[in-house]
Amino acid sequence: KQEVTQIPAALSVPEGENLVLNCSFTDSAIYNLQWFRQDPGKGLTSLLLIQSSQREQTSGRLNASLDKSSGRSTLYIAASQPGDSATYLCAAYYNQGGKLIFGQGTELSVKP
Amino acid sequence: GAVVSQHPSWVICKSGTSVKIECRSLDFQATTMFWYRQFPKQSLMLMATSNEGSKATYEQGVEKDKFLINHASLTLSTLTVTSAHPEDSSFYICSASRDPYEQYFGPGTRLTVT
Numbered sequence: 001k002q003e004v005t006q007i008p009a010a011l012s013v014p015e016g017e018n019l020v021l022n023c024s025f026t027d028s029a030i031y032n033l034q035w036f037r038q039d040p041g042k043g044l045t046s047l048l049l050i051q052s053s054q055r056e057q058t059s060g061r062l063n064a065s066l067d068k069s070s071g072r073s074t075l076y077i078a079a080s081q082p083g084d085s086a087t088y089l090c091a092a093y094y095n096q097g098g099k100l101i102f103g104q105g106t107e108l109s110v111k112p
Numbered sequence: 113g114a115v116v117s118q119h120p121s122w123v124i125c126k127s128g129t130s131v132k133i134e135c136r137s138l139d140f141q142a143t144t145m146f147w148y149r150q151f152p153k154q155s156l157m158l159m160a161t162s163n164e165g166s167k168a169t170y171e172q173g174v175e176k177d178k179f180l181i182n183h184a185s186l187t188l189s190t191l192t193v194t195s196a197h198p199e200d201s202s203f204y205i206c207s208a209s210r211d212p213y214e215q216y217f218g219p220g221t222r223l224t225v226t
Binding site: 031032036041042043044046049089093098099100102103104105107 | 146153156216219220
């Protein structure tokens with residue numbers, strides 16, 4: 001079964017900390033993996049998209065890595081800010097099925 | 113580029129009535145559109161996939177007679193919740209795709225059924 005899991009469900013850190021959000025997937029036959037941000041009551045904002053042939057992608061203070069052999073992806077946020085508080089979702093497109101499979105999300109709270 | 117809009121952004125309706133939600137791709141033609149549902153503190157659940165001019169494909173457990181999907185053009189898909197009940201209250205998000213393995217998401221519609 002194609003599944004995506006995110007642990008922990010919630011995370012609280014003080015401002016300025018570097019942090020890592022985890023995402024695991026059950027099948028290494030993914031086409032790509034994407035990280036999204038969702039603010040309360042809002043839609044999804046795409047943060048980073050990693051193709052299966054890539055190991056990582058960077059955008060500003062964000063760095064996402066992909067390790068297909070272990071079925072894991074991480075989102076690294078450097079020097080966290082209160083404005084980073086949101087729910088972060090990872091989602092994988094598997095080669096078979098053509099559907100985007102979402103994890104349950106990690107709710108991040110960055111305290112001033 | 114690749115902007116998707118939804119209308120309305122929020123709607124309140126009475127139990128037993130129907131409500132229509134629109135999803136539009138503003139600057140591209142979407143061969144496929146997707147409808148998701150999200151409950152509080154939960155992830156997105158795919159409801160159905162629709163291709164322009166053909167019938168939608170519903171996920172297991174989704175009532176096709178209750179959630180009517182029409183993909184009339186390459187830029188517009190609509191979701192109609194028929195005979196709405198309070199348990200249909202949720203956040204509905206659409207996405208649009210012009211290429212396989214990539215989706216662009218709308219801002220969501222909050223539906224409250226009283």
